[in-house]
Amino acid sequence: MTTFAYYPGCSLKGTGRAYEESLLPVLAALGIKLEELADWNCCGATAYMAVDEVKACVMASRNLALAEQLGHRELVTPCSACYLVLNKTKQYLGESRAVAQVVQRALGLVGLSYQGNVPVRHPLDLLVNVVGLPAIKERVRDPLTGLKVVPYYGCQLVRPYATFDDQDRPTSMDRLLGVLGATVVPYPLKTRCCGGSLTGTLPEPGLHCAYILLKEAVKRGAEVIATVCPLCQFNLDAYHHKIAAKWGPVRVPTVYFTQLMGLAFGLPARQLGLHRGLVPFAFEAGARRPEREVVPPDRPPPATPACRAGGPLAS
Amino acid sequence: MIEIKRTIKYETDRVKGFGREVMSVPGCEQLEQCIQCGTCSGVCPLSIYMDHSPRQVMALTRSDFKREVLSSVTIWLCASCYACAAECPRHIRITDIMYELKQRAIQEGVYPRRFPIPVLAREFTRMAQHWGRITESLLVLRLLWRTNWLEAFGMWRLGLGLWRTGRFSLRHESIRQRADLTRMMASVDDVVIGALPPPAANHRRGAR
Incomplete structure (x- = not known):
């Protein structure tokens, strides 16, 4: 069993608790243990950067220092905002020696220090690039056959620190969901902003962002949206009544990608926090026929139209 | 007019x-x-x-x-x-x-006074610095209190839904070493970022 340091972030203990509830058993099923940083603090998110950069850096770097102290090779953080802030702080401290000195002095006051050598990784990165898709495929017990899923990455996982995937057209989650047996819906808005904290402060522009994402998912026939971020999940799940009142209904459930993995691994839905969504989602494994007709092995597969160019269209 | x-x-x-x-x-x-x-x-x-x-x-x-x-x-x-x-x-x-x-x-x-975005930023930093962690439900309540508390009535449905699904909590999340965090943050109270020496030229991002 491999162990990684784990920084959950505030959302995973609050509105996003279903993410943690599903993440830990799924990783355990694949032989990965997460050790939570003792006494971690808030990363500062986007709000702190808007008030005081130096303080934001000090706040975030305490967690990096704690992670170094713990001694594991890498730090895993599932929240996109935490992932961005911790990576940003690392970059900031690397670039500006003056800021690094200020931060180092503040850490020194409480007996901590930061050397800058703990990589910060997202569970999606870990699953696709460390565990690997073949190992995940092997663990699938109840494939999500026929389930139409929209892979939604949101912004802060891939921008501006697209360390493991493309910043405009990422594919990690698409491939992962494919391995689980789901039908991955092509979704060009996969990295468009969900509105972030604007949904709580300025509803009109904030909810409009969420509405566009939901509308496109419904239009493309999605049965569920898979997300990697607690704020994206909240924005796409919690405001349906307000969005419906403004622009019309666009009802589709949004779950964490780890919840779908858990279902495919045959873990019970309640253990994965699937009862916590405001728009309910349920999937009964094995209840569906595969979409494409399975061809019996003794019969040759039907020729595709491209192979029969010039012939009659229907035969 | x-x-x-x-x-x-x-x-x-x-x-x-x-x-x-x-x-x-x-x-x-x-x-x-x-x-x-x-x-x-x-x-x-x-x-x-x-x-x-x-x-x-x-x-x-x-x-x-x-x-x-x-x-x-x-x-x-x-x-x-x-x-x-x-x-x-x-x-x-x-x-x-x-x-x-x-x-x-x-x-x-x-x-404008009561403009929610800077108020959220302020309340967020206060809570993060004081408790070490953010309790989202309490943060939203504080935001509503400081901006437009009448709007809280329009949010009963969301609050109820979150309560029902166990995602709403009124207990403050907190770290144990709050005093440490306070000391760290106080030590940079008077640091002005514009007054710090600029980063070395080779760190500027030019052409990739």
Whole structure:
């Protein structure tokens, strides 16, 4: 069993608790243990950067220092905002020696220090690039056959620190969901902003962002949206009544990608926090026929139209 | 009554040195290289709601139009999605510049009282610094209290739903070493980032 340091972030203990509830058993099923940083603090998110950069850096770097102290090779953080802030702080401290000195002095006051050598990784990165898709495929017990899923990455996982995937057209989650047996819906808005904290402060522009994402998912026939971020999940799940009142209904459930993995691994839905969504989602494994007709092995597969160019269209 | 305003800027509207000041902050140096192509405005999902587009904010900042920039709704509408920074052909960290402008607007107090975005930022930092962690439900309640508490009644449905699904909590999340965190944060109380020496030249992002 491999162990990684784990920084959950505030959302995973609050509105996003279903993410943690599903993440830990799924990783355990694949032989990965997460050790939570003792006494971690808030990363500062986007709000702190808007008030005081130096303080934001000090706040975030305490967690990096704690992670170094713990001694594991890498730090895993599932929240996109935490992932961005911790990576940003690392970059900031690397670039500006003056800021690094200020931060180092503040850490020194409480007996901590930061050397800058703990990589910060997202569970999606870990699953696709460390565990690997073949190992995940092997663990699938109840494939999500026929389930139409929209892979939604949101912004802060891939921008501006697209360390493991493309910043405009990422594919990690698409491939992962494919391995689980789901039908991955092509979704060009996969990295468009969900509105972030604007949904709580300025509803009109904030909810409009969420509405566009939901509308496109419904239009493309999605049965569920898979997300990697607690704020994206909240924005796409919690405001349906307000969005419906403004622009019309666009009802589709949004779950964490780890919840779908858990279902495919045959873990019970309640253990994965699937009862916590405001728009309910349920999937009964094995209840569906595969979409494409399975061809019996003794019969040759039907020729595709491209192979029969010039012939009659229907035969 | 229709309000009549001069729509053309005069040289005297500039606050000399403002652009330099912003560009002296680590991460904001590249603003000098802006070619005004408008890619940022094109990719911004929120530009349809802005008074000045992100491209205009870049130009106004660089040309010292401090008042126009700091009182613009644009800086508050930025949701930090980094689409502009990722697409910028001159590798300008536009999102970071927006953060810098938000900070200055907060320092100068140039936004309507009870305007929710800076109030959220303030309440967020207070809670994070005091408790070490954020309790989201309490943060939202504080925000409503400081801005428009009548709106809390419009949110009963959401609150009830979150309560039912076990996602709403009124217990403060907190770290054990709060005193340590307070000491760390107090030690940088008087550090002004613009006054720190700039980063080494080789760290500036030029052509990839």
